[in-house]
Amino acid sequence: MPKVFSPYPSDVGTSISFNQLKVELELLEVEAEKEIENAIDADSLEKLRVNLLGKKGRLSSVLGAMGNLPGPERPLVGQRANVLKKQLQGLIAERSQLLKTKLLADLVDKETIDVTAPPIGTPLGKRHPLIRTTEEIVDLFCGLGYTVAEGPEVENDHYNFSALNIPENHPARDMQDTFYLGENLLLRTHTSPVQIRYLEQNPPPVRIVSPGRVYRRDSVDSTHSPVFHQVEVLAIDENLDFSHLRGTVMAFLKAFFGDLPVRFRASYFPFTEPSAEVDVQWRGRWLEVMGCGMVDPAVLQGLGLDPDRWSGFAAGLGVERFCMVRHGIDDIRRLYTSDLRFLEQF
Ligand code: DAH
Numbered sequence: 484m485p486k487v488f489s490p491y492p493s494d495v496g497t498s499i500s501f502n503q504l505k506v507e508l509e510l511l512e513v514e515a516e517k518e519i520e521n522a523i524d525a526d527s528l529e530k531l532r533v534n535l536l537g538k539k540g541r542l543s544s545v546l547g548a549m550g551n552l553p554g555p556e557r558p559l560v561g562q563r564a565n566v567l568k569k570q571l572q573g574l575i576a577e578r579s580q581l582l583k584t585k586l587l588a589d590l591v592d593k594e595t596i597d598v599t600a601p602p603i604g605t606p607l608g609k610r611h612p613l614i615r616t617t618e619e620i621v622d623l624f625c626g627l628g629y630t631v632a633e634g635p636e637v638e639n640d641h642y643n644f645s646a647l648n649i650p651e652n653h654p655a656r657d658m659q660d661t662f663y664l665g666e667n668l669l670l671r672t673h674t675s676p677v678q679i680r681y682l683e684q685n686p687p688p689v690r691i692v693s694p695g696r697v698y699r700r701d702s703v704d705s706t707h708s709p710v711f712h713q714v715e716v717l718a719i720d721e722n723l724d725f726s727h728l729r730g731t732v733m734a735f736l737k738a739f740f741g742d743l744p745v746r747f748r749a750s751y752f753p754f755t756e757p758s759a760e761v762d763v764q765w766r767g768r769w770l771e772v773m774g775c776g777m778v779d780p781a782v783l784q785g786l787g788l789d790p791d792r793w794s795g796f797a798a799g800l801g802v803e804r805f806c807m808v809r810h811g812i813d814d815i816r817r818l819y820t821s822d823l824r825f826l827e828q829f
Contacts, residue, residue: 501556505563507545511535512567519574525582532575542568612829613712613818616806617694620714623738624692627731629716632691634677636698639667642676647754648781655753660700662709670698673799674715675754678778682786687719687793694802705814712802717778719788719795725757725777728796732761732775739805750774754782755797765808772808773800 659672677693755776762769775798780790
């Protein structure tokens with residue numbers, strides 16, 4: 484090939500000296516060591532490895548230039564290049580290990596688990612609307628100075644009936660047929676037995692409310708259930724009369740329902756005289772929400788209390804009714820079927 488003049492002299496194809504290559508290798512060594520040490524992650528380290536030791540890498544290009552050396556000098560440079568290659572491979576492996584360890588340590592630092600943190604994603608339960616209604620009723624009476632008393636759901640004939648002036652064979656027993664557990668034990672038909680149990684243990688004056696579950700032998704329909712809930716109210720003191728009963732009931736109903744129309748209707752219960760049922764107007768009709776009355780002197784006498792000194796009033800509130808009117812629920816069964824689509828509305 485004829486030589487063409489160029490104003491930009493190139494040294495391609497010109498021979499290279501042994502010393503030049505040695506210097507290049509030394510330079511490469513110094514630079515590579517620094518670069519390896521500065522690689523900040525596995526990715527950049529891998530790129531660097533390819534750049535240094537890959538087929539088209541910097542070490543290869545030095546080795547390529549070796550072909551231009553005079554024969555005897557080639558192995559010397561070759562040897563030196565191999566040593567450098569091993570050395571750089573070692574440094575890269577070391578750095579890679581160090582980066583891995585560091586990555587883990589950083590992760591541990593960053594992802595420390597706080598075992599005291601509250602759990603996320605666990606749905607919170609809510610109190611059932613019946614329980615909330617019961618609590619609301621009880622709270623309102625507590626505001627009037629009443630305290631809470633409870634009694635057993637498995638009762639005996641005496642507390643559930645006889646002590647409440649409902650002797651055996653009295654027709655009133657028919658209204659409250661229940662589930663019998665042998666001779667004398669039964670599931671209580673109302674919370675009224677708590678009146679007797681409480682007065683046996685606590686001399687008047689007394690003011691109590693007693694919430695709880697009660698049972699009747701009833702068929703299930705939209706307004707009846709064999710298990711339901713009541714809150715019993717009892718006040719015994721000197722000089723209590725019907726105006727106190729009415730005043731208490733009206734104050735309570737106003738606090739619970741606001742201005743819903745209310746009516747007292749004469750009624751009959753063996754353990755009160757006189758007796759009444761209380762209705763509220765709801766959806767165009769009257770709905771009974773409680774029975775009440777002045778405690779019958781016979782009940783007080785049975786407890787050894789002098790009816791000339793002590794008098795009082797009592798009431799039994801149907802919790803389901805209060806709950807249904809409050810929330811506009813038209814079927815009592817909705818309160819017992821545990822359908823979350825229904826319950827989650829409250
Ligand atoms: N125990 C009655 C029932 O379940 C309701 C009742 C009426 C309770 C009058 C009372 C009362 O305390 O005075 O049907």
